[in-house]
Amino acid sequence: MPSPLRVAVLASGRGSNLQALIAARDAGTLPVDFAVVGSDKANAGALALARGAGIPTFALDPKAFGSRREFDAELFRRLDASGADALVLAGFMRILDGEALTPWVGRMINIHPSLLPKYRGLHTHRRALEAGDAEHGASVHYVTAELDGGPVIAQARIDVRPGDDEHGLAQRLLGVEHQLLPAVLRLLAARRLALLPPHGVALDGRALPAPLQLRHGELVD
Ligand code: GRF
16 A cells, blocks of 8 residues: 555635535545645735634735746745645636756646636636537646647546536536545555656556546556
């Protein structure tokens, strides 16, 4: 039995994905220890949730730093100091400097609300609706220096329904995000995943031909 993975989480917003991770840990289905939760917003809901769960937190105000480089250096200094083995970006809305994140490549994941490689960046729900997509979804990928461009580990799909608006679609997708992120972190915690540079993912030592898919709450290939 490997020792529990020590996980740091970065979040800028309400923190519902963090809440899903904490709930899975509390339910005994996600064997991780949360080392720290950090944010670029002192009033982020995610920080309040973490404090409520007894997880150490920190907030760094980007305005207090002269440059992105200095902010990122302090951010990663804090993450290193937490003793975390892995880092989860759960709604962290800042772009990270490629050089600063390099030591974490292969142990850092992000959840993005689109079926990557479609719709990197912002307003993914609106863009899926505007394109008339029949299907929308979320992806969990390894973070590399390329924004929303690292190898995709797993995806969850939902149908776009007639009458869906941006808010409704986002809300429905959030429900599956809350299953997807714990499911991927579970694989990471079991040391079953690896990044195969430059664009691949291995599960149990075998290169995945395509991202895993969430079906009925389980990841399948
Ligand atoms: C989620 O939609 C996630 O996919 C995106 O940011 C949002 C965060 O929501 N990266 P929450 O703060 O976890 O509720």
